[in-house]
Amino acid sequence: MISLLWQGTVTGLLYAIAAMGLVLIFKSSKMVNFAHGAIAGLSAFVVYVATTGALGWPWLAGVLLALSVAVGVAGFAYLAIAPLLNEANTLKDTATTATIATLGFGLMAEGVILWVFGSNIVSLDLPLPAWSTSIVGVRLTSYDIAVLLVTALVVAGLFVLIDRTRLGIAFRAVSSRPFAAAVCGLSVKRVHLFSWIASAILGVVAALLVVPTTFLSSTTVATFMLQAFAAAVIGGFESLPGSVVGGILVGIASNLFTFYVAPEFINSFLLALILMSLSFFPGGILSRRVGARV
Amino acid sequence: MSDGLITTARSQREFGRPGRLSLGQIEVVAVLIFAALPFWLSNFWTYTLSLTLANAILILSVSFLIRYGGEVSIGQNFFAAGGAYAVAILQTRYGIPFPVGAMVGAAAGVLTGLIFSWPSRNLSGVYLSVATLALGLCVPEILLQWSSLTGGFEGLYVEPNLVPGVASGVQQFYVALAGLGITVIALARFRGSRFGLALLTARYNPKAAEAFGMSLPHVRLLVFAISSGIAGFGGSVLAFASSTVSPNSFSFLTSVYLLVGAVVSLYSTRMIAAVVGGMFITLVPLLMSEYGEIVPIIYGLALFVVIYMANIVVPAAQAAIRRRKARA
């Protein structure tokens, strides 16, 4: 049971990282990036192609290539969608047109994945030393350590970025009062671009870390993304710390459900989880406790 | 916020200009031509058109939600599947005829839509949209696993036996046409109704809607329930028109394609627009059956192009024309 909880937490941290990407974009531009999964999946495939088969690049090089691809695609996607975002839009609280446009991007990315890579299922492991140990009966592997380290780095990095740098302050300003921020001379576009690029990086990181456990195919990343979305809903789309809490909850709950109940109904379970979270924690699980939102 | 697609569709609406054919008159002529098509076309094309018309109903459910509610749903396949399987199961298991099945399908759509949208009724539309992602993704697993009821991977067969003696292809076509007609007429009536005015005001000015008695949770529930009801009804019609219901007609991708169809139809609730959207999502996969992987790319591009044209290119062109007129 404890090992289930532990495994769930580890995977949950990855959902959290991906969810933070979604929250970054929503906070700064009030839109949902439905292409998050497809872009991350595309990048994972790039790593696969670069590091295996004919190319045989070292893993790190492959990852750098994938990160560049993701950043490039995300940057391009943002610039394409930017004209559709109406910054002075105060009438509706979400940028629906821009959200629909992200679906267009998602479709194209999915299409490219299908076209170039087909419906193969491949395995893409991390180049980690095979190491494991046991603590209080729970198996701890090098993979778990890697996930913990990366998560800590990501969270610390984001915290420093948002709390201490000028870009971070601009991000916080645009997130709460975009019109006022623009009037004060802040470049709203730069903040948006930062959110998209950061989100793409987070997506790739999360995807590469989760693929060793789920194998890589045209659909695994999409399914993984549903868990990230669930984490963002539970944590609240306005809360970055909430994503961490939400991610861990989704990870543990999914693991328990898959083991004790029925793995083939995982999507239905996530739907039920989302609806229950909306009913009992509207706006996110952390939204009641703290007055100001991060 | 005035979405470019809706503005473009709006400017096509004639407000009683004398001497020109109104869009409504053109539509009536189009419907009459449509109604005569089975006599001219081969069975294959009649069947394809039946599917187009049924898909048009499903597209209307997405267009309605965006136009009257400003919300996106990528989970309409859930309600469509409900309507389709309702018809199939009632007919194959209990011998209940299609018209009753279709009403059950529509009612099931409304009910499940209400239950689904209830938890997020007070929240921003982003929560609704993300929840529809989950809704859309869980359909195949439910349909596959509950195989005792749904026939699993192979699905169920729906006998087009509404009018004895008439060829099944012809029946399917006219049922689909009638279904689309009923939906379009009902929506046209709805627009001028008390709630239609309320929804169209809330869409652009939620505070104003509240100020005159329409609470926002009610807006959300109403618009989603109608949309899901239309999807359920459309699913029922699709079941009859295609004779088979199986899980791969109701995947998550189906929902996204419906959204593409809605965008291409400029979110209009007019019959012509819905049929154009339906044609786009029915014919493209047909014509590209050899290169199936390119279909999502084409759809993604089409979605982008249409949104760009309507939101950026057309308004810019209109502004340029106005400037030129002002200078003259």
Added chain:
Amino acid sequence: MTQAQHAHGLTARDIHLGFGGVKVLKDVSVSFKPGHVTGLIGPNGAGKTSFFNCLTGHYRNDSGEISLDGVALNGVAPPSRARLGIARTFQHVALSPELSVVENVMFGLHASRKSGLMDAFVPLPGSLSDRDESRTKAVGALAAVGLEAIADEPAHVVAPGTLRLVELARAMVGKPRALLLDEPAAGLNSSETRELIETLQRIAAPDLVMVVVEHDMELIMKICDVIHVLNFGALIASGTPEEIRSNKLVAEVYLGAADD
């Protein structure tokens, strides 16, 4: 309604409102009487909009009571206030660009109409007459502001100044007990403002409570019977237009603000 109740109007007593430590309204008590046009003025940041939002139910005041004809409004959300007879206009015209002018005005009747969902889809005889009746009332409201000629124009082609009057018609069509106007002259040029002043003077009625929040002094002085002045969330002066005009404190508050 008894004489006593009818005379009540809209009352606000000891209204307190704060946001995260900032006191926006302090102990504001105002009585808006029927048959009077009551103005609410003050420099920017004085709390006029916040107070207005408390009256409409958009904000919930921390303490104090608001009541209409003796019916307590605390905790009553805007849709329910509409049913009690409160109507309002908006600083930025809040009409639907997708509806025609008369359809926009018809929405003003929403709270009092009885048609339900059945009527929305099926042409039942009851629903047909309800739609006709509503349209007739809406055209009448448009006539009261002189706009029945453009009833069937789509709202998105009508000039913004004219749309203000359409909004006014929408607010009046349901024969409200209290009409709350949020900066009705905002964005209007001087001739449009004069037309608005004439229209507002025409619609004032002995049993109608009219509240106007405004910056435009010409409009306030011309149409108001009573003016209340807010500054830093507190009521600093109340009286007739002449009294306010000659009030030294009010002049200081305004001239002081203009110096910044």
